[in-house]
Structures are given as C-alpha cells and as structure tokens.
Amino acid sequence: MQKRLLPGWVGIILLLVASAALSVAVGPGGFARTNLGAVMDLRLLRLALGIIAGGVLAVVGASLQGLLQNPLADPFTMGVASGAALGASLTLVLGRTAGAFAPVGGFAGALVTMLVVYALARVRGRVTVTGLVLAGVIMSFLFSSLVMLVMILGRRTLGEAVYMMMGHLGVVFTGKTVWLFGAAAVLAVAGCAWFFSMSRSLDIMSSGEEAAETLGVDTQRVTKTVFVISSVLVGVVVSFTGAISFVGLVVPHLVRMLFGPAHRRVLPGSFVAGAGILLLSDVLARNIVPGGLPLSIVTALVGVPFFIYLLRSRL
Amino acid sequence: MSLSRSLLPIAVLVAAGCGHRPAAASGLRVVSLVPSVTEIIYAVGAGGVLVGNTNQCDYPEAAKGVYKVGDFMTPDLERIVALRPGLVFLTLPMHQQLLAKLKEMKLPVYVSRPADIPAAFKEIDTVARLLGRKAAGDSLVASMRKRFDSIPAFADTPRVYVEISGTPLMTAGGGTFINELLARAGGRNVFGSSLQEYPVVDPEAVLKADPEVMLLLHPDMSVRDVASRVGWGGIGAVKHGRIYDKLDEDLLFRPGPRVVDGVVLLAKLLHPGQ
Numbered sequence: 001m002q003k004r005l006l007p008g009w010v011g012i013i014l015l016l017v018a019s020a021a022l023s024v025a026v027g028p029g030g031f032a033r034t035n036l037g038a039v040m041d042l043r044l045l046r047l048a049l050g051i052i053a054g055g056v057l058a059v060v061g062a063s064l065q066g067l068l069q070n071p072l073a074d075p076f077t078m079g080v081a082s083g084a085a086l087g088a089s090l091t092l093v094l095g096r097t098a099g100a101f102a103p104v105g106g107f108a109g110a111l112v113t114m115l116v117v118y119a120l121a122r123v124r125g126r127v128t129v130t131g132l133v134l135a136g137v138i139m140s141f142l143f144s145s146l147v148m149l150v151m152i153l154g155r156r157t158l159g160e161a162v163y164m165m166m167g168h169l170g171v172v173f174t175g176k177t178v179w180l181f182g183a184a185a186v187l188a189v190a191g192c193a194w195f196f197s198m199s200r201s202l203d204i205m206s207s208g209e210e211a212a213e214t215l216g217v218d219t220q221r222v223t224k225t226v227f228v229i230s231s232v233l234v235g236v237v238v239s240f241t242g243a244i245s246f247v248g249l250v251v252p253h254l255v256r257m258l259f260g261p262a263h264r265r266v267l268p269g270s271f272v273a274g275a276g277i278l279l280l281s282d283v284l285a286r287n288i289v290p291g292g293l294p295l296s297i298v299t300a301l302v303g304v305p306f307f308i309y310l311l312r313s314r315l
Numbered sequence: 316m317s318l319s320r321s322l323l324p325i326a327v328l329v330a331a332g333c334g335h336r337p338a339a340a341s342g343l344r345v346v347s348l349v350p351s352v353t354e355i356i357y358a359v360g361a362g363g364v365l366v367g368n369t370n371q372c373d374y375p376e377a378a379k380g381v382y383k384v385g386d387f388m389t390p391d392l393e394r395i396v397a398l399r400p401g402l403v404f405l406t407l408p409m410h411q412q413l414l415a416k417l418k419e420m421k422l423p424v425y426v427s428r429p430a431d432i433p434a435a436f437k438e439i440d441t442v443a444r445l446l447g448r449k450a451a452g453d454s455l456v457a458s459m460r461k462r463f464d465s466i467p468a469f470a471d472t473p474r475v476y477v478e479i480s481g482t483p484l485m486t487a488g489g490g491t492f493i494n495e496l497l498a499r500a501g502g503r504n505v506f507g508s509s510l511q512e513y514p515v516v517d518p519e520a521v522l523k524a525d526p527e528v529m530l531l532l533h534p535d536m537s538v539r540d541v542a543s544r545v546g547w548g549g550i551g552a553v554k555h556g557r558i559y560d561k562l563d564e565d566l567l568f569r570p571g572p573r574v575v576d577g578v579v580l581l582a583k584l585l586h587p588g589q
Contacts, residue, residue, distance in 0.1 A: 029519030041546035042518050092482070092535075152388075156480070159515060163483045170483050172518045174536070175543030291515040292483075 005265075008258035012269060016051075016276035022283045023047050028290065046169050049181070050282050051275040052188045053169070053237045054247055058274025059192045060230045061248030062255070062266050066206040067226045071310075072133045074249035075110075075234045079139030081243035083113025084231075085164050086143045086150065088239040093154025100176070103184055107235030113139055114227050126209075166294030167244035169282045184236045191233045192271055198222065199263035206261065245296040246303025247274050247281075253310055277302070343446070346400040348390050348410060351435075351571035352427050352442060353378050358572035359443040359451040367398045374565060374573075392416055402445065431495040432578070435570035436460060455572060463575045466582055469501025473585055476505050476526035476552065481535035483515045493567045496574070500581035502528065518546065527551040528585055531560035532567070559584055 024047055025031070029039040057075055064073035075081045087109020088102040120135035121127045144165050151161035173181060195202075201222045204212045209219050255269035281299045286292040346367040347353040353372040356365055362377055371387040372378045382398070385391040392413060395403060403417055403424045410426075417424050425445060429435040436456050443452020475497055477487045487493045488509030497504050505524035506516060529552040531541060538558045547553050566577035582589075 027519050028517045029523045035522060035525075035549055038522055038546045038549050039519055042522065045545060157485060157513065159485050159513065160480050160482065163515070168483050170515070170517055172481070172484060172547070173545045174540045175545070176540070178545050286517055290509070290517075291511075291520070292517055 005259060008255075008269070011258070012255070012273040012276060016272050016279070019276045019279035019283065020047055020051070023050060023279045026283060026287055028286065045173055045178070045181075046171075046282070047279065048185065049169050049171060049240060050279040052185050053241045053244065054251075054275040054278025055271035056188050056192065056233045056237050056274075057244060057248040057278070058251035058255075058270035059195055059267055060233050061274075062252035062263070062270040063195050063198075063202060063226050064230060064248075065252055066202040066261075066263055066266075067223060068127050068132060069206055069208065070127065070129050070132055071253070072129060072249070074246075075230070075238075076140070076243060076245045077133055077249060078114065078117050078136035079143060080110045080113045080117070080136075080231065080234050081238055081245075082140045082143035082147070082165065084110040084235045084238035085243045086146050087112075087235065089147050089150045089154075089161075089164055091239075093150055093156060100180065102239035103180070103236045105235075106237075106239035107232050109143075110235040110238070111228065111231035113143065114231050118227070163294055164242040166296040167242040167299075168285075168292065168295050169241055170286070170292055171240055181240065184240065187236060188233055191229045192267070194229055195226070196264070196267050198225070199267060202226075202263040203261070206263075241295070243296070244278070244299055246299040246307070247278050250303045250306050250310075251277060254306070343401045344399060345402050345404070345446070346384060346395050346398055347372065347404040348384070348387065348395075348413075349404050349406045349427050350374070350387060350565070351569035352404040352406075352438075353381075354569060354571035354573065355439050355442045356446065358455055359439070359446065359448040361443075361446040361448050361451075364446060366400065367395065396420065396422070404442070429570045430490070430492070432463070432499055432570075432574060435492075435574050438570060439572060459572065459575050463578065466499070466575075466578060467589070469582070469586055469589070471586075472501050472503045473527040474505050474524065474551075475502040475528045475530065475585065476521055476524065477530045477532060478541075479513060479532045481533060484518060484521065485513055486516050488512055488514050492570050496567060496577050496581055497585075500578050500585055502581065502585045518544075522546060522550060525551055527555070527557060529553075529558040530562060530584070531558065532562065532564050536560075 024043050027039070027043060029042070061074040064078065065071055084106040087105035091102045091105035117132065117135045117139055118127065121131035123131060147165055148161045151158070201217050204215050204217050205219065205222055212219050251274040252266060252270050255266050255273050259265040259269050281295055281302060285295050285298045343364045344366045345356065345364045347356060347365060348369055350369065350372045353365070353368050354374055356362060357375050357378060365381050367382045367384045368378060369385060369387045369390055370383050372381065384394040388409060390413065401423060403422055404427055405414060405424060406428050407426055414424060414426065427438055429438040436459065439456050440452050443449055477493060479485050479487060486506045487504065488511050489507045491512050494504050494507050505526050506514065529541065531538065538560050541558055542553050552558055562580065566573050566580055
C-alpha cells in the first residue's frame with residue numbers, strides 16, 4: 001500500500017486539475033473575448049460549487065462507511081440526500097424569502113432522515129449492512145415521491161423536481177445567494193476539517209464498535225457528531241445542487257484502493273477525488289446535450305460499472 | 316413533435332353509436348379538461364352546458380363554480396364518466412391515456428390542440444359549432460381577428476428570453492404557443508430553435524444569446540434578483556432594465572378567446588411607445 005501513496009496522490013490531484021481546467025475552458029457560452037469576464041464569473045462559481053459538492057459528498061461517504069463499518073453507506077444510499085432534497089424543496093415552494101433558508105431546510109431533512117434510517121437499521125444494538133441499505137433505499141423512495149408531491153402541490157414544473165432529485169450544478173447565483181454560497185463553502189470546508197480531526201476515532205470505529213469502546217473511544221459521541229456534521233454538510237450541498245448519486249459511495253472505495261483504510265489519508269483523498277470526478281461528470285453532463293443533463297445520469301453511468309466491479313471482487 | 320403537430324387540426328370526433336353530431340342537441344352535457352376550451356365555451360355563451368371542468372379552469376369567474384373533475388394534469392376518469400358527458404374536451408400530450416380510455420368507453424371526445432394563432436381562431440369556431448353556437452363563434456372570431464389585424468407589423472424584433480423556472484433555468488422553446496405569440500408581437504425567442512418544448516438551459520447559454528428583453532413567468536425570483544445574477548450584468552435586458560415579471564401568464568399559455576390580449580400584452584412590453 002505505502003508505495004502507491006505518491007502515485008496515488010499525483011493521480012487524483014491531476015484528475016482534479018484536469019477536470020477543473022476542462023470545466024473552466026469548455027461550456028455552452030464558448031470562449032469569445034467579448035463576454036469572457038462574465039462567462040468566467042459563471043464558470044468559476046460553477047467550479048467552486050462542483051469542488052465543494054463533490055468533495056463534501058465523498059468525505060461524508062467515507063466517514064459514514066468508516067463509522068458504520070458499512071461499505072454501502074453514502075448520503076444517497078442512506079436516503080439522506082433525498083431527505084435533504086425534500087427539506088430544501090419545502091422551503092423553496094414556500095416562496096422567495098423562505099427560499100433563502102433552503103440550506104436550513106436541507107439540513108433538517110438530512111438529519112431527520114439520518115436518525116430514522118439509523119433507528120430502522122439498528123437491530124439489537126447492531127447496524128447491519130443490509131438493514132442500513134434497505135432502510136435507506138425505502139426512505140429514499142419515500143422522499144423522492146414527496147419531493148415530487150411538494151413540487152406539484154407548489155405548482156412547480158416537473159423539471160424542477162427531476163433536477164432536485166438528480167442534481168445539477170447549473171445554479172444561477174444572485175447578488176444575495178452568492179454570499180449564502182460563500183458561507184456554505186466555509187461551513188463545508190470546516191465540516192470536512194472536523195472529520196479529518198476525527199480520523200483516529202473513525203479508524204478505531206471502523207474495526208467495530210465493541211473494540212472501539214474497549215480502546216476508550218466514546219462511540220456514542222463519535223456517532224452523534226458524525227451524523228450531525230454529515231447532515232449539515234449534505235443538507236447544505238443538496239440545497240444548492242439537488243441530490244447527486246454515487247460520488248459519496250464510489251469515491252471512498254477508489255481512494256481506499258490507493259491509500260489503504262487510514263482515514264487521515266482516505267478523507268482528504270476522497271475530497272480531492274470526489275471534487276475531480278464530480279467536475280468531470282459535470283463537464284460531460286453540460287456539454288453532451290444542450291441545456292445539460294441531470295448530473296446523476298452521468299455519475300451513475302460512471303459509478304455503476306465501478307460499483308459492480310467492487311461488488312464482484314471485494315464486498 | 317412534427318407528428319403531433321401535423322395531427323393538430325384533426326378533430327378526433329368519436330360519436331356515440333352511429334356518428335350523430337352532438338352539436339345542436341339541447342341538454343348536451345359537456346366536460347372540459349382544457350382551460351382554454353373552458354374560456355371558449357363561456358365566450359360563445361354556452362357556459363350552461365358545462366357540467367365539469369378542472370381546478371385550473373379559473374376564467375371567467377363562473378368557471379370556478381363548475382364541478383371539478385381534478386387537476387388539468389391528472390383529471391379523474393371516474394368523475395368524468397359519472398357526469399355522463401355528451402362531449403369531453405381534452406388535449407394532447409397531457410391526456411393521452413385518458414383519451415384511449417374514453418374512446419374505449421365510446422364517449423364522444425374532442426382533442427383541442429391549436430399550435431398557432433390562426434389555429435386558435437379556428438378552434439373557437441369549431442368549439443362554437445360543436446356546441447351549436449355558430450353565430451356567437453363567428454362574431455367572436457370576427458371581432459378578435461379585427462383587433463388582431465390592427466396590431467402593426469414591427470420592423471425591429473428584439474431578442475426575448477422567457478424564463479419559466481429559476482432552478483434549474485427553464486425556458487419555452489419552439490413549438491410552444493408562447494413562441495408563436497412572441498413572433499406575432501414582434502419579438503424573437505432566443506431559444507425558439509430548441510426542439511424541446513420547455514428545455515432546461517445553461518446560464519451561459521442565456522449570456523451568449525444576449526436577450527434584449529426578459530420575461531419571468533415564475534414566482535421564484537423578482538426582477539431585482541434576476542438583475543443581480545452573477546455574470547448576467549452585461550446582458551442587454553439587464554443593462555437596460557427590460558426584465559418583466561408578474562405578467563398574466565394565462566394570456567400567454569392559453570390558446571383561447573384572450574389570445575389577442577396576450578399578443579397585445581407582449582407587443583406593449585417589446586415595443587413600448589408604439
């Protein structure tokens with residue numbers, strides 16, 4: 001494992017740099033000199049949103065997988081992303097002023113989902129792999145339907161519901177929401193840093209809860225902290241981008257293949273690789289079809305084959 | 316698109332039994348699932364025959380009091396059948412499945428889907444005749460046509476961006492009714508070449524199209540919000556303060572008796588002072 005470290009880092013950093021360069025260089029607005037400044041404003045913001053969203057989803061996925069000793073844990077499979085989408089949709093249809101609180105709605109939706117799924121999956125004090133995924137899938141179905149319902153009752157177009165459930169980076173920031181995004185980005189980086197500071201606890205937790213307790217880790221506290229931070233991060237990201245699939249699930253596995261299981265490497269590695277993969281997916285999503293595809297279409301096309309490989313070879 | 320458009324003028328008339336026309340029959344019971352047709356029915360003075368319509372049929376005021384068979388998007392088949400209608404008005408592609416079921420039950424149906432303004436005039440004429448109100452229909456169409464013809468042809472045609480959703484950005488493409496209205500009102504829809512009816516567009520694409528006028532047809536954002544969008548400051552419509560919201564959307568989306576009002580509304584916005 002050790003000797004893969006340097007090439008691994010070089011690889012994922014190159015991936016991020018290349019995706020970022022593509023993301024800035026290619027787009028429907030072209031590269032004309034007349035409005036280059038404005039185009040760059042849009043693309044650089046989109047780049048920032050992509051880095052934050054991809055990084056956060058992958059870091060949250062990695063932390064949840066470690067905490068729950070569950071290779072299938074991720075914001076999307078656990079239904080947390082859909083819960084956040086529901087919370088954000090509810091605030092959006094309540095009107096213009098309420099719409100500014102979409103990140104708060106997203107956080108509330110994510111936290112409630114996280115707790116419900118955890119409670120459903122925990123049988124006799126143990127969260128099983130299948131229990132967690134089943135509960136997550138079921139809640140995810142429920143919340144996707146509810147997003148649709150909320151959008152229809154709120155007299156929104158079905159297109160809005162689809163993009164909320166499948167994600168996109170085509171957010172147009174206004175003078176106000178750009179500050180909201182700035183705050184969200186700071187919060188996101190702080191949350192990821194917090195997870196990083198918990199690397200050691202997560203390492204111990206991933207070898208089993210009982211073992212962790214004998215080693216003096218306050219498992220209850222670690223679990224609660226991870227859940228709350230994950231909810232904040234996923235809620236905030238989803239309120240801007242909608243629910244994006246597979247990044248949080250697949251990226252941590254990819255990074256573990258490169259760096260081994262230690263969270264002090266997996267977490268930052270996941271942030272970098274997650275950001276790179278999401279940006280690359282967005283470049284594809286927005287340039288294949290005029291207007292752009294919902295992001296989860298692309299992330300699923302990339303993520304599913306890799307996931308099948310994992311399923312056959314490692315799980 | 317081209318297939319469904321070519322089918323538009325065809326009236327799908329399935330008369331019960333041996334093809335008698337429901338037209339002049341007094342005591343005719345009509346259900347309208349299309350808000351524009353509901354407007355036509357009232358405009359030709361046939362409101363009395365209407366026994367059911369949808370939650371979106373809200374004009375004129377009297378239409379609100381009619382028994383509701385559900386939403387425009389999802390009308391309830393059982394409620395429709397229970398009304399024992401002699402004629403059901405519906406539209407495509409919205410009511411595709413319903414149409415098949417109603418035909419199976421041998422209920423007389425009429426598919427209303429005018430694609431442009433001349434077709435909307437013809438539609439008023441057809442609906443009036445179906446309800447035995449030919450004279451009223453003729454005079455309504457004549458007065459509308461007169462008003463319509465008095466709208467001048469405009470030499471300059473500003474580029475127009477129509478926004479129907481803010482997250483993600485969605486607009487009206489070619490083949491939509493509002494696209495036709497814009498053309499007649501002397502405007503050019505910047506996404507008029509899109510084959511999708513209501514495509515999602517990239518914020519950059521709007522920047523590149525540089526519209527001179529923006530119409531906001533959704534409640535997410537105010538004119539001020541849109542004017543402050545990052546990167547959009549250089550767009551003509553933003554620079555010259557030509558963003559409009561709080562328009563009466565029904566005038567722009569319903570091919571009914573108020574279609575000329577829709578054109579006039581747009582013409583006034585696009586060509587102020589003319």
